[in-house]
Amino acid sequence: MSVQSKLPSPFLWGYATASYQIEGSPAADGRLPSIWDTFASKPGKTLDGLDGSHATESYSKWKDDIALLKQYGAKSYRFSLSWSRIIPKGGRGDPVNEAGIKHYSDFIDGLLEAGITPFVTIYHWDLPQELHDRYGGWLDRRIIDDFVNYAEVCFKAFGDRVKHWLTINEPWCVAVLGYCVGIHAPGRCSDRNKSPEGGDSATEPWIVAHHEILAHAQAVKIYRDKYKPAQGGEIGITLNGDWCMPYDDSPENVKAAQDALDTAIGWFADPIYRGFYPESMKKMLGSRLPTFTEEEWALVHGSSDFYGMNTYTTKLCKAGGTLEHHGLTDSTFTRPDGTQLGVQAHCSWLQAYAPGFRALLNYLWKTYKKPIYVTENGFAVKDEGSKPLSEAIHDTDRVNYYQGNLDALLAAATEDGCDIRSYFGWSLLDNFEWGDGYVTRFGVTYVNYETQERTPKDSARLIAKWFGEHVASASA
Numbered sequence: 001m002s003v004q005s006k007l008p009s010p011f012l013w014g015y016a017t018a019s020y021q022i023e024g025s026p027a028a029d030g031r032l033p034s035i036w037d038t039f040a041s042k043p044g045k046t047l048d049g050l051d052g053s054h055a056t057e058s059y060s061k062w063k064d065d066i067a068l069l070k071q072y073g074a075k076s077y078r079f080s081l082s083w084s085r086i087i088p089k090g091g092r093g094d095p096v097n098e099a100g101i102k103h104y105s106d107f108i109d110g111l112l113e114a115g116i117t118p119f120v121t122i123y124h125w126d127l128p129q130e131l132h133d134r135y136g137g138w139l140d141r142r143i144i145d146d147f148v149n150y151a152e153v154c155f156k157a158f159g160d161r162v163k164h165w166l167t168i169n170e171p172w173c174v175a176v177l178g179y180c181v182g183i184h185a186p187g188r189c190s191d192r193n194k195s196p197e198g199g200d201s202a203t204e205p206w207i208v209a210h211h212e213i214l215a216h217a218q219a220v221k222i223y224r225d226k227y228k229p230a231q232g233g234e235i236g237i238t239l240n241g242d243w244c245m246p247y248d249d250s251p252e253n254v255k256a257a258q259d260a261l262d263t264a265i266g267w268f269a270d271p272i273y274r275g276f277y278p279e280s281m282k283k284m285l286g287s288r289l290p291t292f293t294e295e296e297w298a299l300v301h302g303s304s305d306f307y308g309m310n311t312y313t314t315k316l317c318k319a320g321g322t323l324e325h326h327g328l329t330d331s332t333f334t335r336p337d338g339t340q341l342g343v344q345a346h347c348s349w350l351q352a353y354a355p356g357f358r359a360l361l362n363y364l365w366k367t368y369k370k371p372i373y374v375t376e377n378g379f380a381v382k383d384e385g386s387k388p389l390s391e392a393i394h395d396t397d398r399v400n401y402y403q404g405n406l407d408a409l410l411a412a413a414t415e416d417g418c419d420i421r422s423y424f425g426w427s428l429l430d431n432f433e434w435g436d437g438y439v440t441r442f443g444v445t446y447v448n449y450e451t452q453e454r455t456p457k458d459s460a461r462l463i464a465k466w467f468g469e470h471v472a473s474a475s476a
């Protein structure tokens with residue numbers, strides 16, 4: 001294979017996780033609860049009634065996680081920091097917890113000793129509960145200064161060794177799942193049966209997103225002004241977003257696909273990379289879409305060094321939906337001729353469709369013109385959790401998903417000219433899948449939650465082999 005048909009070196013490939021999904025040890029070394037401890041412990045909020053108290057016990061078993069990454073040949077590891085371990089009460093006037101800092105510092109040293117590049121998410125959904133109680137968390141502007149203070153503590157403590165930062169993971173999910181649909185912490189929505197404490201699905205998600213964008217942008221400014229000159233790293237945000245194809249070629253469904261992309265991705269990416277909100281969102285929301293001042297626009301526009309891309313699937317979009325967070329569109333996996341778009345995962349929202357992955361890479365590269373870091377991509381095999389270990393580790397549907405998407409990524413990079421610099425599979429190991437509890441498994445490693453035994457699945461071998469064959473050698 002010629003050099004041109006390979007990914008450039010160094011290519012950061014590896015796996016991603018998030019603190020609340022893997023760490024367990026909720027009270028260790030001074031940690032206080034996050035909104036996810038509170039939310040998941042309420043009856044009916046997770047499918048199996050379980051929370052993250054144990055998860056994969058990665059807070060105590062972190063050396064095992066590094067050994068696993070090393071065994072798989074991973075070049076990089078994307079993980080998140082728990083705000084509640086670093087500043088247990090969360091606020092800028094609250095004490096910093098040295099034991100929490102030491103934990104992550106040791107972990108980062110361990111990764112570097114193993115030759116693995118740390119790729120750090122500052123916020124992956126586990127807001128300190130105290131900040132929610134104090135002023136409503138992301139609903140209040142005070143969150144901006146508290147987030148920036150927390151980010152700065154992280155830059156100071158770890159920035160000598162961490163050169164890849166992500167501010168916020170999937171702000172769409174925080175705003176929509178947490179404050180509109182109410183299926184993620186803090187569980188707010190207009191339905192008082194689901195959210196007795198309050199909530200307004202028509203206004204809160206747009207306010208939360210506004211504060212997320214400002215908190216992200218302000219943290220990036222502080223990093224660039226105060227830390228980057230000496231530390232020399234890069235920083236950005238990572239957005240979820242799946243490819244949206246028109247259900248058929250009718251003009252209203254072609255428009256629906258673009259409206260869906262505008263709300264899934266453009267809501268955040270247009271302000272950050274282009275300096276404006278999508279027209280379709282302005283029209284849909286009117287005065288409910290908070291506006292930025294001129295000064296804020298200057299802060300927001302250009303506030304990400306790269307495009308951080310989390311993606312899982314492709315949707316067929318139709319006009320006429322009623323949900324604003326889907327841009328008033330409907331979506332399906334069933335084509336007009338009745339066939340399915342791809343192989344169905346355990347979760348209803350995911351089917352495998354590699355051509356959509358390639359199309360999305362092209363769309364993002366052309367629209368936002370920034371190097372792309374694929375920060376999450378993965379698959380949950382149907383009924384994997386109810387299979388015996390001997391069957392579960394032969395995860396053929398996941399193997400095919402990764403094979404298809406990695407080949408699509410290579411084609412996007414080498415044939416289409418997209419600048420792609422990383423690929424992180426979600427996830428290193430089965431873990432706490434938020435509202436699904438432990439029922440849905442996304443790992444390339446099987447976890448037995450009784451014994452915490454880890455067993456590689458076939459997909460872990462496929463990915464190692466694929467990158468072994470498709471990255472140019474360092475000297476080339």
Ligand code: PNW
Pocket residue numbers: 018021169170173240310349376426433434442
């Ligand atoms: C991402 N959706 O979340 C998260 O970043 C991970 O923490 C999570 O475990 C992973 O994907 C798998 O779910 C999403 O419904 C959750 O479209 C749901 C959706 C998208 C992303």
